[in-house]
Amino acid sequence: MRFIHTADWHLGRVFHNASLLEDQQHILDQLILTVEQRQPDALIVAGDVYDKAIPSEGAIRLLEDFIQQVGGALNVPLIMISGNHDSGARLSFASGLLAKASVHIVGKAELETRPIILTDEHGEVYFYPLPYLSPLAARSLYRDADIKTHQDVIRRQIDCINAEHPTDKRKVLIMHEFVGGAEESDSERQLTVGGASQIDAGILRDFDYVAMGHLHRPQATGGDHIRYSGSLLKYSFSEVHHHKGVTEVVLDGDGFAECLSVPLQPLRNMRIVRGRLEEIVQQARLDACSDDYICAELLDEGALYEPMRRLQEVYPNTLEIKYVVQSSPQGISGDKSFHELHKQDVTELFDEFYRHVCAEPLNDPQRQFVKTIVEQLEQTDH
Amino acid sequence: MRFIHTADWHLGRVFHNASLLEDQQHILDQLILTVEQRQPDALIVAGDVYDKAIPSEGAIRLLEDFIQQVGGALNVPLIMISGNHDSGARLSFASGLLAKASVHIVGKAELETRPIILTDEHGEVYFYPLPYLSPLAARSLYRDADIKTHQDVIRRQIDCINAEHPTDKRKVLIMHEFVGGAEESDSERQLTVGGASQIDAGILRDFDYVAMGHLHRPQATGGDHIRYSGSLLKYSFSEVHHHKGVTEVVLDGDGFAECLSVPLQPLRNMRIVRGRLEEIVQQARLDACSDDYICAELLDEGALYEPMRRLQEVYPNTLEIKYVVQSSPQGISGDKSFHELHKQDVTELFDEFYRHVCAEPLNDPQRQFVKTIVEQLEQTDH
Numbered sequence: 001m002r003f004i005h006t007a008d009w010h011l012g013r014v015f016h017n018a019s020l021l022e023d024q025q026h027i028l029d030q031l032i033l034t035v036e037q038r039q040p041d042a043l044i045v046a047g048d049v050y051d052k053a054i055p056s057e058g059a060i061r062l063l064e065d066f067i068q069q070v071g072g073a074l075n076v077p078l079i080m081i082s083g084n085h086d087s088g089a090r091l092s093f094a095s096g097l098l099a100k101a102s103v104h105i106v107g108k109a110e111l112e113t114r115p116i117i118l119t120d121e122h123g124e125v126y127f128y129p130l131p132y133l134s135p136l137a138a139r140s141l142y143r144d145a146d147i148k149t150h151q152d153v154i155r156r157q158i159d160c161i162n163a164e165h166p167t168d169k170r171k172v173l174i175m176h177e178f179v180g181g182a183e184e185s186d187s188e189r190q191l192t193v194g195g196a197s198q199i200d201a202g203i204l205r206d207f208d209y210v211a212m213g214h215l216h217r218p219q220a221t222g223g224d225h226i227r228y229s230g231s232l233l234k235y236s237f238s239e240v241h242h243h244k245g246v247t248e249v250v251l252d253g254d255g256f257a258e259c260l261s262v263p264l265q266p267l268r269n270m271r272i273v274r275g276r277l278e279e280i281v282q283q284a285r286l287d288a289c290s291d292d293y294i295c296a297e298l299l300d301e302g303a304l305y306e307p308m309r310r311l312q313e314v315y316p317n318t319l320e321i322k323y324v325v326q327s328s329p330q331g332i333s334g335d336k337s338f339h340e341l342h343k344q345d346v347t348e349l350f351d352e353f354y355r356h357v358c359a360e361p362l363n364d365p366q367r368q369f370v371k372t373i374v375e376q377l378e379q380t381d382h
Numbered sequence: 383m384r385f386i387h388t389a390d391w392h393l394g395r396v397f398h399n400a401s402l403l404e405d406q407q408h409i410l411d412q413l414i415l416t417v418e419q420r421q422p423d424a425l426i427v428a429g430d431v432y433d434k435a436i437p438s439e440g441a442i443r444l445l446e447d448f449i450q451q452v453g454g455a456l457n458v459p460l461i462m463i464s465g466n467h468d469s470g471a472r473l474s475f476a477s478g479l480l481a482k483a484s485v486h487i488v489g490k491a492e493l494e495t496r497p498i499i500l501t502d503e504h505g506e507v508y509f510y511p512l513p514y515l516s517p518l519a520a521r522s523l524y525r526d527a528d529i530k531t532h533q534d535v536i537r538r539q540i541d542c543i544n545a546e547h548p549t550d551k552r553k554v555l556i557m558h559e560f561v562g563g564a565e566e567s568d569s570e571r572q573l574t575v576g577g578a579s580q581i582d583a584g585i586l587r588d589f590d591y592v593a594m595g596h597l598h599r600p601q602a603t604g605g606d607h608i609r610y611s612g613s614l615l616k617y618s619f620s621e622v623h624h625h626k627g628v629t630e631v632v633l634d635g636d637g638f639a640e641c642l643s644v645p646l647q648p649l650r651n652m653r654i655v656r657g658r659l660e661e662i663v664q665q666a667r668l669d670a671c672s673d674d675y676i677c678a679e680l681l682d683e684g685a686l687y688e689p690m691r692r693l694q695e696v697y698p699n700t701l702e703i704k705y706v707v708q709s710s711p712q713g714i715s716g717d718k719s720f721h722e723l724h725k726q727d728v729t730e731l732f733d734e735f736y737r738h739v740c741a742e743p744l745n746d747p748q749r750q751f752v753k754t755i756v757e758q759l760e761q762t763d764h
Binding site for chain 1: 436439442443445446449450453454469471472475476477478479480482483485
């Protein structure tokens, strides 16, 4: 049994006012190509398919095309759960009929988690999809006020699964949660405020594989067979060093055998460029990937004239500028009283301000120029 | 060939702040029962499936259950188009795969209208679904600036159909438009401002049947085979005398043979009750259908104390009150100048006002009472 595990598509995501639909279309096309080439036995999407509970029509079209290609044309079984960004009811429209075409979209948690059973030469594999379920919703579903944390929810669901699962069959869990010890990024929406959202990986170990969504960095946590595939694309500048793609998982007759990262090539990469504005603009002319999404970390000291416009001339998709220059060690007369300031020479005061902004003192002609102006003003004043 | 024609479900409709989901669930259950009993060869839904472009989750669930029952369990082919209330892209999610289960949801107009072909003992019947397409969208689709009216849109689409249609095959058109000469209700949303929305029935006559949506009163227009099934429920008090239901259509080898109205029983009827408040309240105690949606037309003259509360005590779903009392023939001193009014006796003026509101003059004790108060006031005044 060989299946592809992906998650956190966030279709319809807008990043710094830029729609990513075109990038998402490109990466889904790559994924379809990957499925076509590698012919897996199934494709798993572990939640956050859409970025919003009410997705845009553009986002709906992307998903529609994808399931038409993979579920329809390529005839690869698809198992998809909702994440905390999705509306389960909206995502899983017509899921009853779609399941007949081996497209299993599980949006709504039910008391009993029905497995989707696929077979290979070693027998059956039970895939248990757990659509995202908050502790609040779980209390209502199970009529149990003692369910307080995400750990309580998942433990309850796993208990129900284990009560029914034939022990000689392999089992795969699909869920959208935050497992303790894993590394977060800036683009995930917190499941709860505080620490009650973490799951202890210990309760997941019995599964032959746990296909997780929520965290955007591909990673294993608590065991090589408990994995986040990571998001399809970089969704924040904190993710520039992630290697995005999908995970191919192999089960043999005894369960987990191995897994492999399959990289996907985005239409535009997301990068941080660092340096003085002039250097960045100069080097950009030699940069073949000038369409990438850029965060510029500027090392310039002092004020710059229209830096965003100048960057966008060379990197049209510059989305963010950060100034990483340190404040000068001494402030502007920060520790002087108003009375002292009042006594200070005005040209000297201006020189101090100039040094703060431009990190160098006035040169002689500048100093002379300022001095002349100050004298003229003082004459007018008295 | 025997098929059921319905339209204008408006799932998710809110009427006078009352959600109709429960009523819609009930009527769809009745429709499913009707399909089960009558075993038609197909079910056609001619647009305005949802009431809003972005339907509520409750409305989505109703449609999902319906197609699961009819398309899935009963295995009756379903052909559904979008109306002017629907978002075609949202309505027809996953339609490619659903079509494999004989659920044909056509939300987006394309250059070529692909027929859905069903067969009976006489051969094939071509069903041509035309999802709602505004002249603006049609101009863009056909790249033709000359498309200005709804008539232009439909004529173009019919021309395209006729160019490809094998002339010896029967053909059914499904569309959501306003055919001239038909009768409107208060609950339809105008397709355009002005008269450019009307279609001439003449261009539809060649079809063996035209299954239309948009107008809420069941009716034929321009021929017995060109029909509105009407809405599933009454959606305004202008529709209280409509007989709502679905239309069963029979085609024989030569085309249209006959059609039959199949009434459906709503959970709550929509009615107008007319009379004086006291009479209505009295009679309501004998009314077995006190849960109906009520518009009360009150004949009372003069002011009433909390009429809505009193009506809702007997008819909990009273949604509207209308006062149908006529103004008294003469107005209140309407043709007198301010100067004349000033000279008039105050008690006489009050009497005039009282007659206007209560439709009878002050009786003697009332007149005496008013007179005393006026005198006291006048003494204070001077």
